[in-house]
Amino acid sequence: MRKGWKKWHQLHGVLNIGLALVLLLVLFVLSTRIVWRVDLNKSSLYALSPRSIALLNQLERPIELTVLFQDEHMLFEDLNSLLQEYQSASQMIRINWVDPVKDRAETEALAVAYALREAQVLVLDDGDQQRIIRAAQMMDVEPVEGVDRYQLVGFRGEQMISNAMMELMEGKRPKVYFLQGHGELMLTVDGGMRSISELRSMLQRRAIDCEPLTIRGNVPIPADADAVVVAGPAQRLSSGAVEALERYLNRSGRLLILQDALRESGLEPMMRRWGVATQPGIVMDPEKTLRGREVNVERFGDHPICRGLNSVVQLLLPSAMLPASSRGVVEEADQYSVSPLLMSSDLSWLEVSVQNGMASFNEMSGDLRGPLPMGLAVERGGEQGLDVEIASSRLVVLGDSDFISNDHLMGANGDFFLRCTEWLVNRDQVIDVAPRLVSEVRLPLNPSIMRSLFGWSVVGLPLLVVIIGCVMGWRRRC
Amino acid sequence: MRIFMCLLKRELRALFYTPLAYAVLFFFWLLSGLNFFWLLQQLADGERLIMALQLLFNGPLLTFSLPVVVPLVTMRLIAEERRLGTLEAVLTTPISETQFVLAKFVSAFVFYLILWLPAVIYCGVLKGLCLEQGVVFLGAGSLIAAFTGVILMGLFYNAVGLLMSTLTTNQVVAAIAGFAILFGSLLVFMLMGYSTQYEAVRSVGQFFSTFAHMLDFSRGVIDSRVVLLYLGNSVWLIYTSIRILEWKRS
Numbered sequence: 201m202r203k204g205w206k207k208w209h210q211l212h213g214v215l216n217i218g219l220a221l222v223l224l225l226v227l228f229v230l231s232t233r234i235v236w237r238v239d240l241n242k243s244s245l246y247a248l249s250p251r252s253i254a255l256l257n258q259l260e261r262p263i264e265l266t267v268l269f270q271d272e273h274m275l276f277e278d279l280n281s282l283l284q285e286y287q288s289a290s291q292m293i294r295i296n297w298v299d300p301v302k303d304r305a306e307t308e309a310l311a312v313a314y315a316l317r318e319a320q321v322l323v324l325d326d327g328d329q330q331r332i333i334r335a336a337q338m339m340d341v342e343p344v345e346g347v348d349r350y351q352l353v354g355f356r357g358e359q360m361i362s363n364a365m366m367e368l369m370e371g372k373r374p375k376v377y378f379l380q381g382h383g384e385l386m387l388t389v390d391g392g393m394r395s396i397s398e399l400r401s402m403l404q405r406r407a408i409d410c411e412p413l414t415i416r417g418n419v420p421i422p423a424d425a426d427a428v429v430v431a432g433p434a435q436r437l438s439s440g441a442v443e444a445l446e447r448y449l450n451r452s453g454r455l456l457i458l459q460d461a462l463r464e465s466g467l468e469p470m471m472r473r474w475g476v477a478t479q480p481g482i483v484m485d486p487e488k489t490l491r492g493r494e495v496n497v498e499r500f501g502d503h504p505i506c507r508g509l510n511s512v513v514q515l516l517l518p519s520a521m522l523p524a525s526s527r528g529v530v531e532e533a534d535q536y537s538v539s540p541l542l543m544s545s546d547l548s549w550l551e552v553s554v555q556n557g558m559a560s561f562n563e564m565s566g567d568l569r570g571p572l573p574m575g576l577a578v579e580r581g582g583e584q585g586l587d588v589e590i591a592s593s594r595l596v597v598l599g600d601s602d603f604i605s606n607d608h609l610m611g612a613n614g615d616f617f618l619r620c621t622e623w624l625v626n627r628d629q630v631i632d633v634a635p636r637l638v639s640e641v642r643l644p645l646n647p648s649i650m651r652s653l654f655g656w657s658v659v660g661l662p663l664l665v666v667i668i669g670c671v672m673g674w675r676r677r678c
Numbered sequence: 679m680r681i682f683m684c685l686l687k688r689e690l691r692a693l694f695y696t697p698l699a700y701a702v703l704f705f706f707w708l709l710s711g712l713n714f715f716w717l718l719q720q721l722a723d724g725e726r727l728i729m730a731l732q733l734l735f736n737g738p739l740l741t742f743s744l745p746v747v748v749p750l751v752t753m754r755l756i757a758e759e760r761r762l763g764t765l766e767a768v769l770t771t772p773i774s775e776t777q778f779v780l781a782k783f784v785s786a787f788v789f790y791l792i793l794w795l796p797a798v799i800y801c802g803v804l805k806g807l808c809l810e811q812g813v814v815f816l817g818a819g820s821l822i823a824a825f826t827g828v829i830l831m832g833l834f835y836n837a838v839g840l841l842m843s844t845l846t847t848n849q850v851v852a853a854i855a856g857f858a859i860l861f862g863s864l865l866v867f868m869l870m871g872y873s874t875q876y877e878a879v880r881s882v883g884q885f886f887s888t889f890a891h892m893l894d895f896s897r898g899v900i901d902s903r904v905v906l907l908y909l910g911n912s913v914w915l916i917y918t919s920i921r922i923l924e925w926k927r928s
Contacts, residue, residue: 231906240823244897653718657796
């Protein structure tokens with residue numbers, strides 16, 4: 201009887217432990233459904249903004265984020281922490297980590313699947329569409345004084361990822377028309393040296409469709425155009441084409457003009473009306489050139505297009521694009537917002553008398569002293585009221601077209617053009633989360649402070665334990 | 679409650695009379711000091727201040743020493759009483775198993791908190807150094823979250839050690855078993871969470887990894903799932919210890 205009771209008691213104990221375990225498991229399952237997560241760090245780099253959280257709540261289908269990053273990369277830890285927040289906020293986020301060095305086969309497969317040219321990228325894929333975010337797009341860096349390295353000063357991971365997600369959710373692919381018929385750069389491979397087929401592929405990877413556009417007579421620009429590009433016309437545009445483009449621009453249109461030096465496109469009067477004055481001549485920048493023909497642009501304007509751009513844009517024999525107000529052409533220039541994008545160096549100048557052979561600055565012949573803008577962004581209008589929203593008109597004018605051709609798509613050339621296009625098609629405005637400022641704190645600890653800190657942290661405190669232990673041992677014996 | 683407090687005082691007194699407690703304190707405070715010195719060097723080399731708490735609370739020296747240190751303290755809790763034969767004597771008194779086990783657990787937990795005392799001092803030193811440089815040190819929120827992580831991890835580690843001590847009469851076996859479970863799980867979940875590309879394995883690893891949890895806590899993040907995981911596990915382990923003791927007593 202006694203033995204039976206003991207067995208029953210033991211079984212009862214085991215059952216209790218088992219039931220408690222089941223209860224615990226149920227609690228764990230429930231805890232994954234109702235999540236409360238709070239970031240108590242006020243200067244957190246990773247806490248998601250309410251707009252991103254609202255966006256994640258609207259996700260209807262899973263988005264897979266493939267993180268092709270090495271763990272030694274400057275952004276790896278930041279990205280890891282940020283993606284944890286995304287994953288915690290939504291069960292629709294799936295993250296696939298791939299180390300491009302350790303997982304070579306997987307990396308190669310991804311490179312083929314997403315036409316990747318480089319590692320350290322983040323790929324967002326919702327099954328239908330993809331977005332690729334490069335590391336450079338997520339960070340603001342600046343050189344460290346006296347040391348040959350860059351430091352991270354801003355992390356814009358949330359801005360880029362949330363924007364890319366919103367683009368995937370919208371599903372609409374912007375359509376950009378490239379004007380043809382006046383010797384412009386061609387979208388097809390058969391354009392030879394004037395082909396921009398690689399750029400077209402880049403745009404398509406960013407889910408922007410490109411179509412050729414021929415304007416005959418006074419036919420308006422297609423209504424489905426999100427932007428129109430006039431890429432380096434070799435001949436003057438017909439008056440009908442110019443009128444159509446200006447009409448389009450005036451009606452909240454988006455236009456990108458790539459105007460080569462010493463070429464007249466016929467768009468100059470319209471550009472002047474929009475606050476841009478073209479100047480005949482070529483920008484010479486001996487400090488920023490290796491062969492004399494190109495200008496390596498490293499100075500960028502304070503504009504959304506240039507934000508975070510930290511590589512070189514290489515222009516070929518560029519022309520200067522000056523704000524019309526500075527040339528006294530437009531009096532009411534303040535009705536536009538004109539921002540420089542690409543700037544030459546202080547030692548540059550605009551060589552007006554290019555036929556003379558030798559290029560040298562000569563103020564008497566009309567040369568202009570640098571720094572000179574070689575690209576401008578113009579924005580006009582745009583209103584957002586309670587019941588009405590009028591989109592602004594946007595114009596980007598760049599002083600070179602060759603820099604986007606297949607043969608010259610190097611450095612940040614393609615990235616810069618993509619940024620211009622994305623600004624034109626409104627991709628900059630989706631979620632405007634300010635970059636999180638990263639502060640590198642250098643504690644200038646001199647050797648004597650380090651010695652004293654080492655002394656009391658590594659020697660002093662443990663020694664204190666030994667002394668207390670000895671005293672306690674002695675007291676116990678006494 | 680009075681009985682519980684008496685038991686707790688007895689436990690703490692017994693703990694601080696053993697040389698092992700001082701050896702463990704010396705060992706852990708030495709590692710904490712080295713970890714702090716390493717953190718200072720990192721900051722002097724330009725490491726971001728936001729990483730300071732992560733390095734202070736989740737430095738490799740501390741992460742890997744805790745699974746060794748905690749079982750050394752908890753191994754004697756019940757196993758020693760049983761080995762010396764004092765357990766039966768204690769349990770014949772009106773003391774319940776719950777009071778007995780809880781007093782044992784709380785005494786080990788108090789010792790665990792003393793282990794982390796230097797971290798509090800180091801936070802003060804860091805704040806002073808930052809003030810000297812005119813830099814704002816991380817807010818109170820981050821510190822609260824970091825210490826919440828330390829407390830939750832302590833509850834779990836000590837509860838594992840307590841259970842191991844309940845299961846055996848041999849202290850060495852209890853210590854080795856506790857070390858194997860804590861160190862093994864730390865290593866396995868860390869590998870699962872950080873070195874695999876399979877999403878499911880990675881998620882499971884990071885969900886259970888104390889290393890990942892402490893990273894979150896030390897950067898100011900408190901997640902209800904993690905809190906529940908630690909509290910739930912600790913309560914279950916203590917409950918199991920009590921039931922096992924009841925079972926053995928019967």
